[in-house]
Structures are given as C-alpha cells and as structure tokens.
C-alpha cells in the first residue's frame with residue numbers, strides 16, 4: 590500500500606509563508622503520496638503553486654451542507670472549487686474547540702465525498718482515557734460513529750496526548766492501535782476495509798518517521814508542526830516505505 594504523508598498546517602502561515610512552503614514542496618517525493626492542508630485563506634494560492642505537481646492539496650474541515658446560512662463556515666464544494674482534493678475531518682482540535690460530535694464528523698464525510706473530496710477522518714484518545722485503559726473503546730466508538738456507511742477515505746489515528754507534545758506514541762502503542770483500527774474497518778466495511786489507509790499522527794518528525802512508517806498497518810503520517818518546515822516535511826516523506 591502506497592503511503593500518504595499529509596501536512597496539516599493548522600492555523601499557521603500568511604500568504605508569503607504559505608507560498609514559500611508550497612514552492613519548496615513542489616517536486617514532492619517519489620514513492621509516496623504527499624498532501625498539504627493549508628488554512629482556507631491560503632488554499633487558492635497553494636493549489637495554484639502546486640498545480641501540475643505531484644503534491645495534492647486539502648482543507649482542514651468542511652461544513653456538512655453544500656451552502657447556506659452558516660456564517661464563517663466553508664463547504665466541501667467551496668474547498669473543491671479552491672483546488673482541494675482532500676479534507677481533514679474530526680481533528681481532535683475541532684472536536685475539542687468546536688464541540689464536534691462523531692455524528693457531525695460523519696455528516697461532513699458524506700458532504701466531502703459528495704463534493705469529490707477524499708476525507709481523512711481523525712480519531713484518538715486523551716491521556717486520561719489511555720491511563721484508564723479505555724483507548725480502544727474510545728477509538729472504537731469514534732470509528733463506529735464518525736464513518737458513514739459508504740466511507741471511502743483514510744483514517745488517521747492521532748492520540749491527543751501525542752499531538753504537539755514532541756512525544757510520539759511508542760511503536761508498540763501504534764502497532765496495537767492500528768491493528769485494532771484495521772479490525773474495526775474490516776468489521777464495518779468487509780469489502781473495502783482491508784485497503785483503507787490508516788495514518789499515524791502525533792509528533793511525527795524526521796527523527797522518528799522511519800521507525801513509525803515501517804510499522805505494519807501504518808499507511809502514512811499526518812504531520813502538524815514538522816509540516817511547516819519544508820526540509821523536515823520532505824525528510825518525513827522520504828522516510829515513507831516505498832510502494
């Protein structure tokens with residue numbers, strides 16, 4: 590399975606920074622799929638710079654409706670129109686800061702697919718939930734609630750305690766959780782679950798990328814902080830398993 594290395598720029602970059610970063614990534618990295626998800630205000634510019642390059646562009650969220658009275662929101666067709674082909678949904682920062690429920694994420698995934706966007710649905714437990722031994726239970730509920738019945742996208746496992754902390758999950762944690770997610774995907778999608786990519790996210794950096802990306806059932810990485818530094822993001826992409 591070809592790995593996907595996705596950069597989530599979160600709420601970072603003004604135009605000059607976004608343009609410089611996109612320019613530096615234009616050639617991509619052979620052997621893996623590369624995606625960047627800039628803030629919505631940078632989408633058109635970044636998509637323009639990356640047009641014709643192997644690097645795809647995505648949004649960081651979308652509304653569940655195609656248009657209407659939703660001040661401040663952005664719809665999936667708008668992202669598509671701006672040059673996106675992917676969208677991140679249900680990131681833990683959105684679940685926490687915007688009270689997004691599994692059901693909301695599921696409706697967004699339906700809207701994304703209808704607009705021709707490939708969704709990356711994020712799941713992951715808090716530190717407290719892991720300490721209580723509830724991590725698979727929590728992720729199981731998130732998968733059951735967030736993925737629509739005809740889901741055809743990517744799942745990203747991002748343990749919340751590993752995001753932005755500099756401390757990634759251990760190889761053992763990642764292997765165990767990805768095996769659990771694979772089993773859940775096969776249960777929910779008996780025909781297609783085997784081929785769905787499962788990304789790991791949470792403090793992925795050049796120094797740990799190769800070991801994380803070598804693990805079984807890791808279909809790529811969702812990278813936050815390190816995706817804002819072109820040479821770090823490219824180093825992570827170069828660590829992808831050839832395939």
Ligand code: 13P
Nearest residue numbers: 597752753791792813814
């Ligand atoms: P960091 O790579 O900064 O830990 O962020 C991970 C993340 O949230 C990507 O969506």
